Amino acid sequence: MSDAGGMDGPGAPDLGEVPFEALVAEMIRRCGDDPGREGMLDTPTRVKDSMAFLTHGYAMTPDDAVGGALFQESHRNMVMVKDIELYSLCEHHLLPFFGKAHVAYIPNGQIMGLSKAARLVEVYARRFQVQERLTEQIAQAIWDTMQPLGVAVVVEAYHLCMMMRGVQKQNSKTITSAMRGSFLEDQRTRDEFLRLTTSVHEPLG
Numbered sequence: 624m625s626d627a628g629g630m631d632g633p634g635a636p637d638l639g640e641v642p643f644e645a646l647v648a649e650m651i652r653r654c655g656d657d658p659g660r661e662g663m664l665d666t667p668t669r670v671k672d673s674m675a676f677l678t679h680g681y682a683m684t685p686d687d688a689v690g691g692a693l694f695q696e697s698h699r700n701m702v703m704v705k706d707i708e709l710y711s712l713c714e715h716h717l718l719p720f721f722g723k724a725h726v727a728y729i730p731n732g733q734i735m736g737l738s739k740a741a742r743l744v745e746v747y748a749r750r751f752q753v754q755e756r757l758t759e760q761i762a763q764a765i766w767d768t769m770q771p772l773g774v775a776v777v778v779e780a781y782h783l784c785m786m787m788r789g790v791q792k793q794n795s796k797t798i799t800s801a802m803r804g805s806f807l808e809d810q811r812t813r814d815e816f817l818r819l820t821t822s823v824h825e826p827l828g
Contacts, residue, residue: 643671677712680749685764688743692736693769701812703727703819704740713784714751722780722796724758725820728765729772729805729812740765754780754799762801773805775816 638646644667648658651666658667707724726740747760762776777800786793806813 644668678750680746683746685743685746685768688746689735689739689768692739693733696730696734698730698734701727701729702734704737707741707744709744709748711748711752711757713782714753716784718783720754720780720782725777727775727816731770731772733769735769754778754797758799758801762803766803773812774803775806776801777820
């Protein structure tokens with residue numbers, strides 16, 4: 624694979640006006656294939672569309688995700704949405720990592736529409752990411768949006784940058800957590816959350 628530099632910095636070429644498709648075609652050439660052959664003629668356009676979808680979180684905010692779905696409610700016990708599927712791209716190699724998020728909060732006068740927890744995960748997962756930051760961003764977004772008594776987030780994920788390259792370990796899983804408020808201050812609340820995240824439930828129905 625040839626390498627002509629092109630890193631950002633002094634003396635780097637200005638690629639801002641180069642069409643996305645042309646950049647992808649050049650990448651294909653540098654990797655040793657022909658972007659003009661039949662099977663790859665439309666690949667640059669497909670990659671452009673794919674990357675636009677996979678990174679659409681940059682155009683979203685927590686307010687966009689939650690909208691008006693905050694409701695006054697006196698419920699003061701844990702609300703948890705478990706096993707939220709997530710797909711993201713490792714910012715170091717632009718390879719996917721995927722898994723699930725468990726999100727919980729203790730309401731402080733208002734609750735959030737249940738689907739909004741999954742939408743908040745999407746806001747930050749659909750970006751170039753590291754799992755540690757992703758976990759913290761989800762927790763902070765709920766903390767700032769709802770002002771609850773507590774927030775807890777656990778993310779479990781498999782990283783293709785470990786599975787396909789590098790150490791090539793197929794079964795390793797990365798687990799990260801982020802907590803705020805009562806989940807940090809009350810061990811019983813924290814223990815209940817962690818017990819629920821690790822418990823196995825039979826499918827409903």
